[in-house]
Amino acid sequence: MTQGRPMRADARRNYERLLKVAAQAFAEHGESASLDDIAKRAGVGSGTLYRHFPTRQALLEAAYVDRIEALGARADELATELPPGEALGEWLYELVVGTLQVRGMKALLGSAVTGGGALALTACATTVKGAAARLVRAAQARGALRGDVEPIEVLRLVHGVASAAELAGAGEPEIRRYLSLLNEGLRAG
Amino acid sequence: MTQGRPMRADARRNYERLLKVAAQAFAEHGESASLDDIAKRAGVGSGTLYRHFPTRQALLEAAYVDRIEALGARADELATELPPGEALGEWLYELVVGTLQVRGMKALLGSAVTGGGALALTACATTVKGAAARLVRAAQARGALRGDVEPIEVLRLVHGVASAAELAGAGEPEIRRYLSLLNEGLRAG
DNA sequence: ATAAGCTACGGAGAGAGTCCCCGGTCTGCT
DNA sequence: AGCAGACCGGGGACTCTCTCCGTAGCTTAT
Numbered sequence: 249m250t251q252g253r254p255m256r257a258d259a260r261r262n263y264e265r266l267l268k269v270a271a272q273a274f275a276e277h278g279e280s281a282s283l284d285d286i287a288k289r290a291g292v293g294s295g296t297l298y299r300h301f302p303t304r305q306a307l308l309e310a311a312y313v314d315r316i317e318a319l320g321a322r323a324d325e326l327a328t329e330l331p332p333g334e335a336l337g338e339w340l341y342e343l344v345v346g347t348l349q350v351r352g353m354k355a356l357l358g359s360a361v362t363g364g365g366a367l368a369l370t371a372c373a374t375t376v377k378g379a380a381a382r383l384v385r386a387a388q389a390r391g392a393l394r395g396d397v398e399p400i401e402v403l404r405l406v407h408g409v410a411s412a413a414e415l416a417g418a419g420e421p422e423i424r425r426y427l428s429l430l431n432e433g434l435r436a437g
Numbered sequence: 438m439t440q441g442r443p444m445r446a447d448a449r450r451n452y453e454r455l456l457k458v459a460a461q462a463f464a465e466h467g468e469s470a471s472l473d474d475i476a477k478r479a480g481v482g483s484g485t486l487y488r489h490f491p492t493r494q495a496l497l498e499a500a501y502v503d504r505i506e507a508l509g510a511r512a513d514e515l516a517t518e519l520p521p522g523e524a525l526g527e528w529l530y531e532l533v534v535g536t537l538q539v540r541g542m543k544a545l546l547g548s549a550v551t552g553g554g555a556l557a558l559t560a561c562a563t564t565v566k567g568a569a570a571r572l573v574r575a576a577q578a579r580g581a582l583r584g585d586v587e588p589i590e591v592l593r594l595v596h597g598v599a600s601a602a603e604l605a606g607a608g609e610p611e612i613r614r615y616l617s618l619l620n621e622g623l624r625a626g
Numbered sequence: 627a628t629a630a631g632c633t634a635c636g637g638a639g640a641g642a643g644t645c646c647c648c649g650g651t652c653t654g655c656t
Numbered sequence: 657a658g659c660a661g662a663c664c665g666g667g668g669a670c671t672c673t674c675t676c677c678g679t680a681g682c683t684t685a686t
Contacts (some may be wrong), residue, residue, distance in 0.1 A: 299663090404602075
């Protein structure tokens with residue numbers, strides 16, 4: 249982003265501490281973690297938090313943007329290592345695991361794939377959608393996935409699998425199991 | 438339940454108005470609708486609400502218990518009308534529609550299929566689980582469903598489908614589509 | 627029909643949180 | 657050194673939950 253001036257040193261320090269603390273807090277308490285508490289834990293006043301991040305959503309997104317980008321990069325890495333069908337499967341698995349390990353990310357990814365899609369044009373949304381699209385299209389080209397499925401539908405269904413696994417207690421076996429069931433459905437046709 | 442005395446007339450009236458208003462409020466605002474607001478809309482003091490329903494969960498469950506029981510009855514009705522595989526599919530469809538039309542019910546059904554299963558032995562949970570078990574077992578007996586799937590897993594996955602459809606905007610086509618994808622997965626094996 | 631007794635009511639208020647702003651103060655940059 | 661810019665943290669305005677206790681009015685016995 250454009251920045252007229254570089255941030256003042258203390259401002260930058262606080263910004264980064266807020267991000268770190270926020271990531272922990274969201275992971276621990278979910279998307280509705282107390283913002284005042286985050287500010288306190290970061291050792292700054294609440295005004296400082298609200299100056300840097302005007303809304304809860306802004307903070308949520310900033311806190312996880314690097315993790316999301318790592319997921320995007322991981323998609324390409326998997327694409328070179330594995331055949332398309334397996335690459336997609338493995339990436340989705342890692343997506344679900346990430347979603348469940350870090351409770352705040354579930355909300356973030358959920359809002360990234362909602363509705364008409366008009367509103368949620370955030371950076372995270374485009375990153376995830378892009379990665380999913382690449383893997384899905386590749387798998388379809390190889391016939392490892394039915395052709396009439398849109399990438400965003402896959403993301404939504406995977407979000408659903410995450411919800412199901414969450415209900416089941418979020419154990420790794422459940423995730424693998426539910427994902428493979430979904431996979432069967434996505435392959436047929 | 439045992440009742441030493443019949444309820445006083447005004448008590449019964451208030452009880453029923455609370456239930457009606459609560460069902461509307463939960464449907465409209467989701468599980469976290471304001472309880473004070475429900476009391477106000479029902480024309481009673483908040484004390485009255487808390488006397489009848491000590492916890493939010495108690496009210497949520499009481500508000501939807503009849504709807505849940507209708508779902509249970511519907512399961513048996515479908516079982517006589519359709520072959521097992523289709524009966525299950527149709528029932529799950531109606532379950533998802535109910536879940537999405539009435540936002541509070543999603544929370545209720547979600548909590549009914551959580552975790553180890555030890556805690557949530559509520560009436561709603563047993564009704565839904567029972568209905569699902571009958572349909573699932575019947576479908577498995579006919580080979581319309583893979584044998585290694587537990588009824589509760591089906592419920593969890595369907596809850597996930599509801600989440601996915603919710604993200605997509607909860608249109609009827611999406612529900613049918615996502616459910617049929619799940620069905621493919623559940624049939625294979 | 628009336629009165630006594632007790633059930634259930636109402637709604638204020640305490641307590642816990644959340645969000646956000648503001649005015650004085652301090653700090654880092656040039 | 658001087659100043660723009662950032663900080664701090666108290667506090668206002670809300671919202672929601674849940675309890676308490678005086679009392680309205682329903683029931684039942686006479």
